[in-house]
Amino acid sequence: MSSNVTINSEKQVLLIRAERLKAIREMASSIAHELNQPLSGIRAFAENLLISIEKKWEVKDDEIKHKMSRIIEQVDRMSEFIEHLHDLSNNEQEESVINAYTIIKASIQMIAAKFKSRGIALKFPSESKELFIKVNPFKIEEAIRKLLYNSLDAIENFTVDRYDLPKSVVISLKTTDSKIIIEITDTGGGIEQNILENIFDPFFTTKSNGKKLGLGLTIAKQIIEECNGDLQIISNLGIGTTAFLTLPLYKKNV
Numbered sequence: 001m002s003s004n005v006t007i008n009s010e011k012q013v014l015l016i017r018a019e020r021l022k023a024i025r026e027m028a029s030s031i032a033h034e035l036n037q038p039l040s041g042i043r044a045f046a047e048n049l050l051i052s053i054e055k056k057w058e059v060k061d062d063e064i065k066h067k068m069s070r071i072i073e074q075v076d077r078m079s080e081f082i083e084h085l086h087d088l089s090n091n092e093q094e095e096s097v098i099n100a101y102t103i104i105k106a107s108i109q110m111i112a113a114k115f116k117s118r119g120i121a122l123k124f125p126s127e128s129k130e131l132f133i134k135v136n137p138f139k140i141e142e143a144i145r146k147l148l149y150n151s152l153d154a155i156e157n158f159t160v161d162r163y164d165l166p167k168s169v170v171i172s173l174k175t176t177d178s179k180i181i182i183e184i185t186d187t188g189g190g191i192e193q194n195i196l197e198n199i200f201d202p203f204f205t206t207k208s209n210g211k212k213l214g215l216g217l218t219i220a221k222q223i224i225e226e227c228n229g230d231l232q233i234i235s236n237l238g239i240g241t242t243a244f245l246t247l248p249l250y251k252k253n254v
């Protein structure tokens with residue numbers, strides 16, 4: 001598979017910067033979504049308890065305990081999310097040794113609501129062992145999000161009657177002796193064989209709504225290669241697509 005990622009003019013560099021800024025705006029809307037959900041939950045539990053007290057209804061201790069714990073759970077969820085945003089704004093350039101599961105979880109957390117609202121199941125691996133990589137985690141997250149957005153577009157644009165087909169994006173994590181491979185598989189419409197070699201080219205897009213610049217894969221590949229990794233895509237027309245994001249495994253005790 002050839003990639004030909006060449007950014008060859010000042011204008012292209014500016015457009016890439018604009019695309020990355022657009023990604024930040026998109027993320028702001030996802031953040032609003034993501035915070036709204038726990039806030040609505042907290043409000044509902046608190047309001048329910050307040051009404052019970054005002055109306056002097058008998059409320060069992062267990063029920064109060066349950067509602068209070070749910071409120072605390074939701075607050076913790078928001079805190080974790082906000083903490084991550086804080087890291088994101090402070091640490092943009094830093095490389096660190098980090099567990100690959102943590103990066104996957106963080107990339108998903110920012111956009112999970114978008115998948116949920118479109119009825120797309122987003123599955124990801126639960127942490128089973130420590131798999132470290134030495135990268136700027138925020139860059140890898142950005143690359144993963146670009147791939148996830150492509151999967152989301154592919155599923156949304158796949159218009160065949162698909163009542164028996166699942167709408168899903170599955171992320172899995174594999175390893176070799178020296179590498180980790182993050183695989184992202186979707187059940188979108190796939191990619192025509194004859195354009196497969198163009199998809200990493202700057203400004204190559206098949207999306208005609210004018211909103212897409214065709215820079216997602218260019219940027220994702222650039223980021224992964226900067227981290228000494230590799231990005232490949234294979235696809236089956238009408239069945240789906242898998243992206244393979246490979247990064248060097250970091251061995252802590254060597």
Ligand SMILES: Nc1ncnc2c1ncn2[C@@H]1O[C@H](COP(=O)(O)OP(=O)(O)O)[C@@H](O)[C@H]1O
Nearest residue numbers: 150151154199205206212213214215216217241
């Ligand atoms: N998961 C996918 N399923 C189907 N087609 C894909 C997928 N990922 C990428 N593509 C194809 O590659 C093209 C380039 O992707 P990208 O660089 O992200 O640009 P954009 O999303 O702006 O079109 C897309 O327009 C689409 O044709």
Ligand SMILES: [Mg+2]
Nearest residue numbers: 149150216217
């Ligand atoms: Mg894209």
